[in-house]
Amino acid sequence: MSLLRFTKEGIYCPQGDFYIDPWKPVKYAVITHGHGDHARWGSDHYLAHEASKPIMQSRLGADISIETMPYGESKIINGVKLSLHPAGHIIGSAQIRLEYNGFVSVVSGDYKIEYDGISTPFELVKCNEFVTESTFGLPIYNWLSQQQIFDNIKNWIAGNQRQQRTSIFIAYSLGKAQRLMKGLEGSGSLLVHSSIDRLNNAIKTAGIVLPDTKVWNVDTPKVDVQGNIVILPPSLLGTNMIKKIPNGAVAICSGWMQIRGNRRWQSVDAGFAVSDHADWQGLLSTIKATGAEQVFVTHGYTATFAKYLNEIGINAKEVNTQYGNDEEADESANREKEGGI
The missing domain is CATH 3.40.50.10710 (Metallo-hydrolase/oxidoreductase)
Known part of the structure; x- marks a missing residue:
């Protein structure tokens, strides 16, 4: 069983009929956080954490249709129980937890497991399938405290x-x-x-x-x-x-x-080396602790990281997405707003 499909529009939950961080306009988009490669303009309706709302309005337009939720509360969408949990990445960043007929999927977006003094600290969420980034998915990346x-x-x-x-x-x-x-x-x-x-x-x-x-x-x-x-x-x-x-x-x-x-x-x-992403050990410890039987590896060192997970006995699959370096995505947006500056 799976609650997720990886389509040309983005990560789709067919049971709930909504997308998570879609890269093309859709009817209903659930957003993990406000970086430009995850929150894109053009969808009919958005759902995000309450702290992400003003960020998304600043970037996508004040007139976007958006509803918000705090961390920990749940909402039923076409029979799928959806809740948001801290990802520790930036202010308002959330992992999206989906539950349907006792099966749990978590789309983590971007995440960081050490508290940075300003973002809500990361919360581990147990699940059957887990979607992880791999931005710094190589052993060389081990952050200082x-x-x-x-x-x-x-x-x-x-x-x-x-x-x-x-x-x-x-x-x-x-x-x-x-x-x-x-x-x-x-x-x-x-x-x-x-x-x-x-x-x-x-x-x-x-x-x-x-x-x-x-x-x-x-x-x-x-x-x-x-x-x-x-x-x-x-x-x-x-x-x-x-x-x-x-x-x-x-x-x-x-x-x-x-x-x-x-x-x-x-x-x-x-x-x-200041990063808002999990390092190698952070990625591994999180994935192991979720208890997920299936892991999907998105942007970053996807092939290398997925291969390693399989070698240590974790069923992992590389998936192609349009998420990328949030620095590059965000600063290109800034250049547009600042007239090229």
């Missing part, structure tokens, strides 16, 4: 401040930016790009408390910037806008910095 990551970042900031340098962080606008803001609160004044500020304002309408920030632009006075912290989206990396920040030191924050650093750090000063 949240404490270690931010100790390293704060030490870098302190060194910059001793030299009167401005610490500039490249981090995508939804998820990573807010995580940095929370983790660096108190380390200096926080300035953010307008694309990040726009999402911050949307998130605040859902009742989420974020640190105080100021909007940075090329006309921001030097005295307001020097020695402080500026958070910018990846679309600005290498542009003249960054060069206009006086005495700046630039760091990239991305899980890819674990192994891709040498290639991408040529024009920056530092890189930190």
Whole structure:
């Protein structure tokens, strides 16, 4: 038995007649989170976690038809019991639990199992079949703890401040930016790009408390910037806008910095492996703990990861989807909104 089909429109639940994170417009779309590769424009009706609503309205339009649910509550759709459970990925991210005739499926979307200080912590959900990402599904990807990551970042900031340098962080606008803001609160004044500020304002309408920030632009006075912290989206990396920040030191924050650093750090000063996805051990421990008899592996190192799961006795299948690097998907959306900036 299965409650899921992988179709040209997206992940479909035939018993309930709805889709989860479809990549083409459908009548009823259940959304795991607000990143651009999972929440796409054009569907007739959306269902998402309550904290994702203002994010999706900011990105897809205020007039979209959307209903919301909190974590843990359930809804019956054509006989299928549906509930949302924390994925720990970003604010409002949810795993979608489906139950029908005693059979349970969970579509995890993107997930992270360590608490990041701002997203609702990940909740393990037992199931018969589990859909997992594999963005960092290789053994090389093993993250430092949240404490270690931010100790390293704060030490870098302190060194910059001793030299009167401005610490500039490249981090995508939804998820990573807010995580940095929370983790660096108190380390200096926080300035953010307008694309990040726009999402911050949307998130605040859902009742989420974020640190105080100021909007940075090329006309921001030097005295307001020097020695402080500026958070910018990846679309600005290498542009003249960054060069206009006086005495700046630039760091990239991305899980890819674990192994891709040498290639991408040529024009920056530092890189930190900060990821909103589970690492290799996080993926494996989660999949084993769900107890799922069938695992579907989506975006990332799908072939390699599915092969490994089968080798250790977990029935896994690689599936093709249109999910991808949320950084790339989100920043292309930002460029469109910001007129190419």
